[in-house]
Amino acid sequence: MTETSGKRTGGCMCGAVRYETAGEPFGVIHCHCHSCRKHNGGPLVTLAGFTADQVAYSGEARKIYQSSPGVGRAFCGTCGTPLTWEGDGGELGPIVEFHISTFDDPDGLVPEAHAFYPERLPWMDTADGLPRHEGFTEDSPVLRHGPADQGLPGG
Numbered sequence: 001m002t003e004t005s006g007k008r009t010g011g012c013m014c015g016a017v018r019y020e021t022a023g024e025p026f027g028v029i030h031c032h033c034h035s036c037r038k039h040n041g042g043p044l045v046t047l048a049g050f051t052a053d054q055v056a057y058s059g060e061a062r063k064i065y066q067s068s069p070g071v072g073r074a075f076c077g078t079c080g081t082p083l084t085w086e087g088d089g090g091e092l093g094p095i096v097e098f099h100i101s102t103f104d105d106p107d108g109l110v111p112e113a114h115a116f117y118p119e120r121l122p123w124m125d126t127a128d129g130l131p132r133h134e135g136f137t138e139d140s141p142v143l144r145h146g147p148a149d150q151g152l153p154g155g
């Protein structure tokens with residue numbers, strides 16, 4: 001933690017695990033991938049990504065489930081709140097992406113893109129004009145901007 005500006009705080013539902021971030025995230029994205037949806041239980045997740053050195057924890061230690069080699073998905077061992085995706089960010093080094101609604105005030109963290117759009121639930125889309133990427137937002141094709149152009153099942 002070297003920066004003091006742009007400090008944000010967050011934590012789990014019961015308050016046992018608390019965290020603080022310094023500075024701005026390198027990205028805020030919606031992820032539609034199966035693993036993120038499974039971890040979170042919702043139809044998509046929205047993640048704000050920081051380098052590990054922007055992040056400090058307090059309170060109880062978070063529990064980490066290794067969902068694949070080098071990828072941890074953290075949660076509170078008391079209340080079960082899903083907290084992070086964490087792992088290797090390539091050129092960024094170790095990164096921590098927080099589930100957006102675990103921030104105390106997530107309003108200023110605005111999504112910029114959708115990742116793994118083809119893995120979405122077929123009825124799930126949002127009415128923004130953001131790019132829909134085939135995979136990771138850094139290195140996969142943009143399939144479209146904006147919601148499904150054929151409409152949604154049942155829509």
Ligand SMILES: [Zn+2]
Pocket residue numbers: 012013014015016017076077078079080081
């Ligand atoms: Zn908790």
Ligand SMILES: [Zn+2]
Pocket residue numbers: 031032033034035036037116
């Ligand atoms: Zn994902």
